[in-house]
Amino acid sequence: xxxLISRGLMFGNLIPVMSPVLVERYNxxxxxxxxxxxxxxDFHIDISGYSPEIGDExxxxxxxxxxxxxxxxxxxxxxxxxxxxxxAKFSTSRGILRQFIEVNExxxxxxxxxxxxxxxxxxxxxxxxxxxxxxxxxxxxxEADTTDGAVASAEKLGGMIDRFMREDDAWSDDVLIGNMxxxxxxxxxxxxxxxxxxxxxxxxxxxxxAHFGGVYVFRKVEEPAAIVMxxxxxxxxxxxxxxxxxxxxxxxxxxxxxxxxxxxxVEARGIDSAAILRQKMDFMVADVAAGLGEDLSGAxxxxxxxxxxxxxDKLPAAWQGLADLVRWAEDGGPWPRIDSxxxxxxxxxRAKDHADADLVNMLLAELSPMDVRQLxxxxxxxxxxxxxxxxxxxxxxxxxxLSNEYQVDKAGTRDALFGHEAPMDEPASKVDLxxxxxxxxxxKRR
Numbered sequence: 001x002x003x004l005i006s007r008g009l010m011f012g013n014l015i016p017v018m019s020p021v022l023v024e025r026y027n028x029x030x031x032x033x034x035x036x037x038x039x040x041x042d043f044h045i046d047i048s049g050y051s052p053e054i055g056d057e058x059x060x061x062x063x064x065x066x067x068x069x070x071x072x073x074x075x076x077x078x079x080x081x082x083x084x085x086x087x088a089k090f091s092t093s094r095g096i097l098r099q100f101i102e103v104n105e106x107x108x109x110x111x112x113x114x115x116x117x118x119x120x121x122x123x124x125x126x127x128x129x130x131x132x133x134x135x136x137x138x139x140x141x142x143e144a145d146t147t148d149g150a151v152a153s154a155e156k157l158g159g160m161i162d163r164f165m166r167e168d169d170a171w172s173d174d175v176l177i178g179n180m181x182x183x184x185x186x187x188x189x190x191x192x193x194x195x196x197x198x199x200x201x202x203x204x205x206x207x208x209x210a211h212f213g214g215v216y217v218f219r220k221v222e223e224p225a226a227i228v229m230x231x232x233x234x235x236x237x238x239x240x241x242x243x244x245x246x247x248x249x250x251x252x253x254x255x256x257x258x259x260x261x262x263x264x265x266v267e268a269r270g271i272d273s274a275a276i277l278r279q280k281m282d283f284m285v286a287d288v289a290a291g292l293g294e295d296l297s298g299a300x301x302x303x304x305x306x307x308x309x310x311x312x313d314k315l316p317a318a319w320q321g322l323a324d325l326v327r328w329a330e331d332g333g334p335w336p337r338i339d340s341x342x343x344x345x346x347x348x349x350r351a352k353d354h355a356d357a358d359l360v361n362m363l364l365a366e367l368s369p370m371d372v373r374q375l376x377x378x379x380x381x382x383x384x385x386x387x388x389x390x391x392x393x394x395x396x397x398x399x400x401x402l403s404n405e406y407q408v409d410k411a412g413t414r415d416a417l418f419g420h421e422a423p424m425d426e427p428a429s430k431v432d433l434x435x436x437x438x439x440x441x442x443x444k445r446r
Contacts, residue, residue: 119142212235317343
């Protein structure tokens with residue numbers, strides 16, 4: 001993993017904590033949340049305040065995420081909103097934290113100028129003893145305050161002020177006035193500088209969880225389903241009508257189709273679909289070549305094309321399917337029949353433009369693991385897990401590619417791959433053909 005870390009592909013964009021003041025604030029918050037403290041004088045934190053260095057020190061990568069269910073967080077700065085979330089157990093957690101920081105940014109900026117803000121993503125489930133408990137996770141509410149309780153004190157002071165203004169005899173209530181003065185010394189003038197964080201609750205309808213080998217739960221769609229990625233896991237009876245195993249390709253394809261969640265890359269408007277497909281083919285060539293001990297250092301696209309010719313008979317069926325599709329897209333070759341059982345099928349899809357596009361692209365990335373760029377962008381946990389099993393030649397190639405080609409323009413790459421442009425005119429023959437036969441032909445039924 002050192003190769004990834006040195007290129008900023010792992011633990012990248014973390015927030016450094018180096019000043020004694022910030023370390024002391026962090027320790028106060030950590031003590032309040034976990035009863036533990038760190039002896040480190042400098043470290044890095046993610047959006048939730050989790051530090052990989054402290055996790056290593058404590059021998060607990062889940063020290064802010066007990067049982068992987070209710071994520072706790074420590075905010076030292078609003079700049080944490082741009083950091084990643086490490087060791088994510090739920091796909092929604094980072095988005096929830098970022099939205100909380102953005103909605104409350106002015107208040108959090110003022111609060112973190114004097115103290116750390118500590119809190120928790122709270123739901124009614126405290127441990128996932130059984131898989132069906134996943135379906136009890138329906139809402140997440142954020143609770144947060146400074147380590148000295150400034151927000152709670154301000155709320156209490158606000159109530160006293162309301163009472164003081166409402167009751168006629170409050171002017172003669174010395175106890176009330178004394179309590180107000182005492183709290184105001186802690187909070188400052190809350191009428192001018194309100195210390196209040198918006199109470200935020202988020203629905204957990206569609207999400208991915210790392211628990212039980214990886215499960216995708218889609219409840220807020222026309223035909224709900226759970227997709228279980230660990231084929232060896234016996235989750236028992238779940239409280240959802242449809243349960244699909246990760247290896248049931250046609251069932252997953254049918255789920256995506258009936259809920260209108262994905263679209264063929266070649267049907268997407270405003271992108272160079274052939275170029276995207278060719279890049280996926282290059283990744284497949286690199287996978288085969290690396291497995292055969294080929295040195296991929298500095299390999300260019302031309303080098304990979306040459307390797308593709310050299311190892312043509314060893315390339316997977318997915319590569320052949322994408323090659324047929326590129327010939328159709330670029331040269332008007334015959335329409336390739338790539339149904340849902342074809343190894344290339346999920347490589348040819350991306351999420352449509354809807355609220356759960358990131359979740360669907362995450363699922364598609366896991367179903368098309370040789371597309372290392374999409375796997376890295378959409379499902380880092382799966383990427384790191386796969387990376388550890390690759391030969392060194394592939395590790396070096398992928399690290400160089402992501403560092404040299406993806407890192408230099410992350411936003412542009414994501415927009416090109418997953419963005420949804422306004423409809424553009426296309427040659428009628430291609431559009432009509434897609435309309436007649438669907439994405440690649442019929443999706444096989446279960």
